[in-house]
Amino acid sequence: MKFNYSKHVPNTDNDATGAILAAAADPKVISLAGGLPAAELFPVEDFRASANRVFDEHGAQALQYGGAAGLPALREEIIRNFLKPRQVEGAVENIAVTTGSEQAIEQIAKMFINDGDTVLVEAPTYLCTVDAFKSFGAKIVTVAMDDDGMKMDALEEALKAHPEAKLIYTIPTFQNPTGRTMPVERREQFVKLADKYGVPVLEDDPYGAIRYSGKAVPPLKHFDKTGNVIYMSSFSKILAPGFRLGFVVADEGFIKTFTIMKQIADLHSDNFSQYLVADYLAHNDVDAHIAKISKLYQHRFELMQSLIESEFPAGVKHSNPEGGMFIWCQIPGDIDTQALFDACIKQGVAFVPGDPFYAGESESGTMRLNFSNVDDDTIREGMKRLGAAITKFLNK
Numbered sequence: 272m273k274f275n276y277s278k279h280v281p282n283t284d285n286d287a288t289g290a291i292l293a294a295a296a297d298p299k300v301i302s303l304a305g306g307l308p309a310a311e312l313f314p315v316e317d318f319r320a321s322a323n324r325v326f327d328e329h330g331a332q333a334l335q336y337g338g339a340a341g342l343p344a345l346r347e348e349i350i351r352n353f354l355k356p357r358q359v360e361g362a363v364e365n366i367a368v369t370t371g372s373e374q375a376i377e378q379i380a381k382m383f384i385n386d387g388d389t390v391l392v393e394a395p396t397y398l399c400t401v402d403a404f405k406s407f408g409a410k411i412v413t414v415a416m417d418d419d420g421m422k423m424d425a426l427e428e429a430l431k432a433h434p435e436a437k438l439i440y441t442i443p444t445f446q447n448p449t450g451r452t453m454p455v456e457r458r459e460q461f462v463k464l465a466d467k468y469g470v471p472v473l474e475d476d477p478y479g480a481i482r483y484s485g486k487a488v489p490p491l492k493h494f495d496k497t498g499n500v501i502y503m504s505s506f507s508k509i510l511a512p513g514f515r516l517g518f519v520v521a522d523e524g525f526i527k528t529f530t531i532m533k534q535i536a537d538l539h540s541d542n543f544s545q546y547l548v549a550d551y552l553a554h555n556d557v558d559a560h561i562a563k564i565s566k567l568y569q570h571r572f573e574l575m576q577s578l579i580e581s582e583f584p585a586g587v588k589h590s591n592p593e594g595g596m597f598i599w600c601q602i603p604g605d606i607d608t609q610a611l612f613d614a615c616i617k618q619g620v621a622f623v624p625g626d627p628f629y630a631g632e633s634e635s636g637t638m639r640l641n642f643s644n645v646d647d648d649t650i651r652e653g654m655k656r657l658g659a660a661i662t663k664f665l666n667k
Contacts, residue, residue, distance in 0.1 A: 278386070279406050297616075301653035304621045306447070306596060307644040312564055313511045314555070321550040329546055337542035339534040340526065341368025341518070345545045348552035349518055356558075357479070358489040359502065364523045367530055370540045371515040372477055372505040377403050378532050379438075379473055379501065379519075384409045389436045391429050393421050395628035395637070397447045397475065400440055404630075411630035412436070418590070420446060420453035423460045430468040438471055443491055445478040445595025448628045448639035452593055455488050462494040470499075477505040477517075478595040480561050483569030485593035498522035506548060508596070509561055514544040568596065571642040574650050582658030584665055596643040599625075602661060606636030614664045620656040 325333050340346075346366040354361045369375040376399065384390065386408035392400065394413035404411055412433055415425040420443055430436065441461070443453040453461070465472045474491045492502035498521070505517035519529060533539075551557075575598060579589050586603040602611070608624040615621065625637025642650060 278408065281406070300616060300619050300621050301645070301649055301656060302621045303640045303642070303645065303650075303653050303657065304623045305641055305644060307641070308508050308512065308596070309564070309567060309643055312560075312567065314551070314560060317551055317555050318511075318547060321547050321554065324550050324554075325543070325546045333543045333546040335542065337539045337545065339367075339539045340530045341366065341540060342542070342545040342549055344553075345549040346518075348549050349520075352552050352557050353480075353504065354520065358493045359520060361520050362523075365520055365526060367519045367521075367526050367533065368540050368545060369503070369517040369519055369533065370537060371507060371512075372475065372503060372517045373399060373403075374533070374536065374540075375503045375517055375519050376400050376473075376475070378529060378536060379503075380404050380407050380409070382528065382532055383437045383471070389433045391426070391433070391436055391439045391470070392630055393441060393446065394631060395448055395625060395633070396440065396630065397442060398627040400475070401628070401630045404440075413629070413631045416446075416449065416451065418451060419457060420451050421457075421461070423457055423464065426461065427464055430464060430470060434468065436468075436470045438473055439465060440473045440475065441491070442475045442477075444476055444488070445481065445592055445597075447478070447595070448597055448623070448625070449599040450590040450592030450595050450597050451599075452485070452488065458488065458491050459494050462491055462496075462500065465499055466497055472500045474500055474502045475504075476502065477508050479504070480509050481565050481568060481596070482594035483565040483572070492520060498525070501525065509557070509564065510548065510551070514541070514548060516540060516544055516548055565594065568594075568643055571645070571647070571650060572598070574647060575640065575642045575654060578651065578654035578658070582654050584658070584662050587661070596641055598640045598642065600638050600640060601625075601634065602636035602638070602665070604636065604665070606664075608633075608636055608638060611636070611638075611661065611664050615657060615660040618656050618660040618663075620653050620660065622657065 343363055346363045349366055380403045384407040387410055389410045389412055390404050391412050391414055393416050412429055414429050415422050421441055445452055476490055492500045502520040588601045590599040608626055612624045623639040626633045
């Protein structure tokens with residue numbers, strides 16, 4: 272049967288990202304490709320206790336339909352545990368619970384983008400956001416980065432060249448894929464530029480709590496005085512991704528519209544998961560849990576970084592993140608990264624090639640490495656294989 276799909280469906284069945292992840296799933300391959308949190312740190316017993324309390328105290332309600340904006344108790348916990356510590360103002364009416372960050376990105380793209388509309392993104396940026404924006408027919412304009420994130424002169428140049436831009440998307444803290452973090456002064460300038468040119472900002476902050484060095488910086492939303500910044504985050508990296516819970520913080524009028532759109536999509540996010548997470552946050556020290564995550568990730572990052580310097584050929588550049596889950600590398604020369612990926616798979620190790628993270632022209636020889644979900648011995652063996660495969664590829 273040949274289906275007559277809408278124009279929002281890609282006109283190709285080529286799934287490069289899926290193919291990469293499938294190859295990395297081979298049990299003979301050490302995968303440094305995924306963005307998975309460390310499963311051994313999931314607070315299983317604490318959630319078991321929360322589940323018992325939820326069934327005892329709210330059993331029928333937790334199994335019933337819920338409100339589209341999310342469980343009020345969970346939104347209160349978001350304010351207490353996440354917004355106040357990050358210096359973000361917000362009431363319950365400013366928050367909507369989402370089915371992970373992915374739903375927030377897709378719904379906001381749907382709300383802003385018509386065919387041909389312009390959106391501005393970092394180069395590189397989160398590959399699933401690129402796919403979401405493209406699915407709604409966006410014209411994606413990329414803005415250059417340096418080691419401190421999106422460059423403000425490049426952003427203003429893009430805003431001047433594209434006064435019709437509908438949205439700016441950014442990951443200013445421990446950016447995916449580069450791990451870079453935007454300093455305070457640049458964040459203040461970013462918000463002022465967005466206000467000046469009247470373009471809303473979608474700030475994606477799934478990794479911001481996982482800091483293991485340097486000084487914490489408040490989100491862009493902290494500097495927002497006009498309601499122009501839409502802030503989003505997730506429980507996936509700090510609690511467990513299986514709950515599929517995230518949240519959006521924005522102007523109350525925006526949240527009302529967002530909630531209507533979300534209701535059309537799924538009525539509401541998983542109600543039982545919301546009760547579980549709300550109970551967990553009310554009865555446990557989430558900061559202590561995040562500190563445990565950060566300590567482990569710092570160790571794994573430092574180990575991987577040291578092995579890049581000892582196992583990789585000379586001239587390989589890498590990012591130096593102060594938190595998050597990724598290291599961004601660039602191999603010198605005119606490198607076909609997909610061909611390099613294929614060569615590395617043959618040596619039993621996988622990474623994510625940089626190309627899918629670029630909405631426009633990609634940089635040669637780029638790759639993203641993940642350290643959060645691999646133990647020390649696996650990191651050592653994987654980096655040894657990767658270094659040998661890169662050296663062999665460069666010398667062929």
